[in-house]
Amino acid sequence: MRARATVGAPARARSNASNASPRDGSVVGLIGGLRVVAAALAAHARDGARTNATHVAEDPTYVVFLAASVVAFGTVASGEAMSLRRRRARARKAVKECATMLDLRKAGDGTGAGKGKMRDGGKVGAEFWNDLGFLLRAAFPSATSRGGQLLGAQFTLLVMRTLLTVRANKVNTFYLTKAISSASWKFWVRWFFNFCGWMASGVVVNSGLRYTESLITIELRAALTKKAHKMYMENNNFYKTAVLRHGGLDNVDQRIVADIDAFAKEAAFLYGHSFKPILEFTLSLTEAAKELGYSRPLALFASQIIITSVLRSISPRLGPMVAREAALEGGFRHTHARLIAHAEEIALLDGGKREVDILDEGLDNLVVTQRWHALQRIRKSVADNISKFQGLLVGSIFVHVPFMMKDAVSEGERISTFRATEELMLRCGGAFTEVLLLGKNLDELAGYTHRLSQLFKTLDRSNKEALEERAAKSATVAAPEHAAPIVFDAVTVGAPEPDGSHRVLVKDLTLALKPGEHLLITGPNGCGKTSLLRVLAGLWAPIAGTISRPSGVSSIMWLPQRPYLLQGSLRDQVVYPRDARSEKIDDARVKECLMMAGLGKFVNGSMNVGLNTRHLEWNDVLSGGERQRIGFARLYYHAPKFAILDEATSAINPDEESALYERLIATETTVVSIAHRLELRKFHKNELKIAGDGLGAFKIVKL
């Protein structure tokens, strides 16, 4: 039936052409000729459409599933569109609120200055290529580095696989069609052995490729994460970015833990999957050109570039979507991290119900945004699929026509060369479309690249600022005339305000702290006692004036109200920041320090605890007073020249507090304390009374 219809249509068109009798050379003749061609094409098209419709009508299962699929997809998508249309205002508000909360707008360019840049970030452009180059150079510094060697190994395997596919495919198809068309066992056996050889090599090469791709992913992730760790821990950047929000970076932990991993996976995938289609395209084209010449395939690919560019222009950009989702993902993760960090306080307040709302809100912000993005991605997916299928359609026309017009060859010869060439062209076209579609992965990579370059640029800037600050200090600060190791010279301290200004807490403080001149700092809540110590530690920069102080745990140590406890053994807590795994530690001394701090029960065998006892979270197993005593044991162990104590005995009863102070002073440590209890006055020589009047007034009195 189909054959009749196909043959009948051109016959009618031919009879129409003879009726038109075009006069050679005249315009009317030309128009008549064109009308004949158009009528013939229309007749063929009608015939083709009718035949197709008849085939479809003959297959009710196909029709039912086709209709069901269209209805299912349409219902889900339109339902989503309607529900999100209603919630879109809310969704946008949620994203905006979340963005404000996380400083996403500030994070747009990592400088805190780029309002609205979040939407622009993550595009594939000059900035993206620069940033990508920077990240890759950081991970693969040279061809001889481990990363460089892995890239080289994978490149060799990629070339090998492409050669294998292109060559083997051509030979396989040729032998098989020849064998089948002429029923030749000789050619079939040749095909069989070719195929076996191709299969064996393919198995080895493909397994090698998969292995090297995972190694490259791991190498990329490890190298970038180590670089991030190094920069993050230098110059107290972790404090500056997390607490002071320098650079306006949101969720640095998410960037280091999750975004680097996603970037590594995407980049390794792109490396492995972009070389293959590019090489396959070049090699297949060279082979196919032997039969078709270069002009036809190149014209085909030029038309593909134009069509794909048009389709791409209607697709949404994935980069900004990826960046936004990653940021919201970080926000959601942060709500969980806070819940764990404050589990006991929340449980005591019976805050479970309230916390469910907070957690769900974080999830909702993410989910609504993801659903909205999924809807946007339909446009992308439609464009990609059209691009893929039209490539096959247009490609077939370019390949079929030369063979339809080829005479003077046997049927067997025509079909075998056609099948071999078609296979190559299909491969070539497939590879070409794959290259064009890599844009999607490139877009996603751009999203992660944007977030990581913000991270590295912010940390780098912060490190440079710290270096400049240090250089300026050493150039301007003259060696103090007095022999005091800690000197405040006309120092003004201020609390940072959200608008970038400072609220003055202490103004023009000049003070030289000599060994043995124990200092007590007092004043009302929020007057700036701890802030003064933050400035002394270098966490905050003074608004004016200069400070000189010694550095290193043997010279100066801080003991806050809640001492930091790490994952590890009891010994680790006492010797921190020294590392008990790599340094020789005198256990007898550690025990002595614990006894001095009133924690003898941990080491005298009365409890089931010893220096080797380990806990993931010591904060959960020690009381507030015990935690503070561990801090004292640490001070005794390091015996620094200066100890800065910020309400370090607030959880210890007054009688025992005195004993802890006495032992500390006996180790010849000079103490600077912040304390509210009057009993502690007796251990200090001077008292710095901060007024907390908003003008920075203070008084120094002898005790």
Ligand SMILES: Nc1ncnc2c1ncn2[C@@H]1O[C@H](COP(=O)(O)OP(=O)(O)OP(=O)(O)O)[C@@H](O)[C@H]1O
């Ligand atoms: N990271 C910060 N960013 C902005 N302001 C801060 C920050 N940390 C503290 N402040 C503000 O600085 C002021 C001084 O705080 P500080 O911690 O020095 O008080 P304090 O005198 O030690 O109080 P307390 O006796 O209650 O511990 C407070 O008003 C506080 O709100």
